[in-house]
Amino acid sequence: MTATLKNITELDERIAALRENIRNLVEQAAAYSGAADDELASERIAEQEGELKRLLKQRDELLSEPKG
Numbered sequence: 001m002t003a004t005l006k007n008i009t010e011l012d013e014r015i016a017a018l019r020e021n022i023r024n025l026v027e028q029a030a031a032y033s034g035a036a037d038d039e040l041a042s043e044r045i046a047e048q049e050g051e052l053k054r055l056l057k058q059r060d061e062l063l064s065e066p067k068g
Contacts, residue, residue: 004062011059018052 022045029041 004065008059008062011055011062015052015055015059018048018055022048022052 025041025045025048029038029045032038032041
C-alpha cells in the first residue's frame with residue numbers, strides 16, 4: 001500500500017470516528033435540557049465539526065495529488 005493510500009485510509013477511519021462522535025453528541029444534546037448543557041453540547045459539536053472539516057480537506061488534497 002502506498003503512503004498516500006495509507007494516509008487516506010487513516011483519514012477515512014478518523015473521519016468515520018468523528019462522524020460517530022458528532023451523532024452521539026447530538027443525541028446527548030437532545031436528551032439533556034438546560035442552557036449550560038446546551039452550550040457545552042454546542043461547543044463540543046462545533047469542535048468536532050471543525051475537526052471533521054479539516055480532515056475532509058486534508059483527504060481531498062491527498063486524493064487530488066498527481067499520481068506517479
